[in-house]
Structure formats: structure tokens, C-alpha cells
Amino acid sequence: xxxxxxxxxxxxxxxxxxxxxxxxxxxxxxxxxxxxxxxxxxxxxxxxxxxxxxxxxxxxxxxxxxxxxxxxxxxxxxxxxxxxxxxxxxxxxxxxxxxxxxxxxxxxxxxxxxxxxxxxxxxxxxxxxxxxxxxxxxxxxxxxxxxxxxxxxxxxxxxxxxxxxxxxxxxxxxxxxxxxxxxxxxxxxxxxxxxxxxxxxxxxxxxxxxxxxxxxxxxxxxxxxxxxxxxxxxxxxxxxxxxxxxxxxxxxxxxxxxxxxxxxx
Numbered sequence: 001x002x003x004x005x006x007x008x009x010x011x012x013x014x015x016x017x018x019x020x021x022x023x024x025x026x027x028x029x030x031x032x033x034x035x036x037x038x039x040x041x042x043x044x045x046x047x048x049x050x051x052x053x054x055x056x057x058x059x060x061x062x063x064x065x066x067x068x069x070x071x072x073x074x075x076x077x078x079x080x081x082x083x084x085x086x087x088x089x090x091x092x093x094x095x096x097x098x099x100x101x102x103x104x105x106x107x108x109x110x111x112x113x114x115x116x117x118x119x120x121x122x123x124x125x126x127x128x129x130x131x132x133x134x135x136x137x138x139x140x141x142x143x144x145x146x147x148x149x150x151x152x153x154x155x156x157x158x159x160x161x162x163x164x165x166x167x168x169x170x171x172x173x174x175x176x177x178x179x180x181x182x183x184x185x186x187x188x189x190x191x192x193x194x195x196x197x198x199x200x201x202x203x204x205x206x207x208x209x210x211x212x213x214x215x216x217x218x219x220x221x222x223x224x225x226x227x228x229x230x231x232x233x234x235x236x237x238x239x240x241x242x243x244x245x246x247x248x249x250x251x252x253x254x255x256x257x258x259x260x261x262x263x264x265x
Contacts, residue, residue, distance in 0.1 A: 139242070
């Protein structure tokens with residue numbers, strides 16, 4: 001029996017050709033659907049979040065900077081503490097000097113009065129710098145407060161050169177910013193600070209020397225300290241001044257604690 005068909009059957013090649021002419025785009029691609037922007041609120045929310053985060057970060061930075069400015073840098077805080085401790089130490093040292101004067105008065109009233117013994121004791125105390133002294137002399141002032149680099153700042157060596165030159169020039173007593181020098185004194189550096197008798201000093205550094213003002217000036221000008229002062233002034237910008245005085249008053253140095261003693265034969 002022959003199967004009946006309604007019309008001629010289309011071959012596979014004909015179907016492919018028709019699709020190729022009717023739809024020239026590759027079969028793997030199809031026209032995309034139109035994009036509907038129905039999620040505008042999401043983009044608006046993202047924009048609001050960006051604005052909020054930016055504003056918050058800016059406000060936090062301004063508040064942090066304001067707090068740091070109000071509190072001061074750690075260096076400024078440390079410097080303020082050091083200056084406060086130095087001031088307290090000065091007040092305590094003044095109290096010690098006042099009490100020492102009272103002790104001297106009591107000693108003088110209790111011990112027998114022997115002019116020769118008193119004169120010999122005073123000479124020994126003068127040599128050890130344990131009694132206040134006054135008289136004419138000169139002052140050498142050094143100020144490095146305008147220094148901008150470490151090389152422009154004064155060091156312990158600078159003060160050592162000047163004080164040694166003053167001793168050689170005939171100074172009878174010397175102090176630096178109220179710190180009396182004795183045989184037990186040390187001038188040294190601790191970091192950027194200069195210590196005299198373990199006490200930190202701040203500029204200007206005023207070196208006071210009691211003695212003949214004219215002789216001290218002449219001998220100081222002849223010593224190696226003169227060229228050292230010139231270098232500090234001309235090369236490093238340190239302000240240097242030398243002045244004469246009819247009367248200078250120097251406090252006593254701290255007395256050393258007696259630990260061992262033997263009778264003198």
C-alpha cells in the first residue's frame with residue numbers, strides 16, 4: 001500500500017537555507033529583550049550610602065585633627081612635663097638652701113668661736129664650692145633657641161670648653177644656670193638635653209664666673225674657647241654675649257655625703 005501525502009515533503013537543506021535567509025544572525029545569538037529600568041531605587045540607595053560614608057569619614061578626620069591639636073603632640077606634652085619637673089626641682093632646691101642656711105647658723109652658735117678654725121673651714125668650703133659666694137665677674141650667655149637642626153644645638157662639649165677656659169683664666173667660682181660647679185660636677189648630655197649636676201638645663205645657658213672681670217675677659221680671648229665661641233656664633237647661629245658685672249652671687253653646690261673618713265695626724 002502506498003502512503004498518501006498531502007504535499008511535497010521539504011528537505012533538510014531547504015529548511016536550513018530558508019532559516020539562513022530569513023534570520024541571517026548566527027543561531028547562537030538571539031535578539032536581547034529590552035531592559036526595563038525598574039530598579040532605580042537601588043541606585044538611589046547606593047548614592048545615599050556613598051554620601052553618608054564620605055560625610056562620616058570627613059567628619060571623623062576633622063574631629064580627630066581637632067582633638068590632636070587641642071591636646072598637643074606627644075613631644076609638646078613631654079616637654080611640658082620636663083619643664084614642670086625642672087620648676088619643682090628648683091623650688092625644692094631653694095628650700096634645701098634655706099634649710100642649709102639654718103643649719104649653718106645653728107653650727108655657728110653651738111661650736112666654739114675660733115677665728116683661725118672658721119677661716120680655714122671657709123677656705124675649704126670655698127674650694128669645695130659648698131658655700132655661697134659673691135663678687136665681681138663676667139657672664140657668658142649662649143642661646144640656641146633658634147636652632148632648626150641637631151647640628152645647630154649646643155652640646156655638653158661646648159659648655160665644657162668654655163668653663164675649662166674660665167678656670168684657666170682665673171675664675172674663683174663658676175655656675176651654669178644656677179648650678180654651681182665643684183670638683184664633683186659633671187657636664188654631660190642626655191639625649192638633646194644638657195645636664196649639669198644631673199639637672200637638665202634649658203637655653204639660654206648663662207655661665208657665671210667670679211673673678212677679676214678684666215683678667216677673665218683678656219685670658220678668655222686668648223684661649224681656644226674664643227675661636228670656639230666664634231664658630232658657634234658664625235657657623236651655627238648661636239647667640240653669644242659676654243658681659244662684665246660688679247657683683248655676682250652664686251649659690252652653694254650640693255654637699256657630698258660623707259661615707260668614709262680618717263683622722264688627720
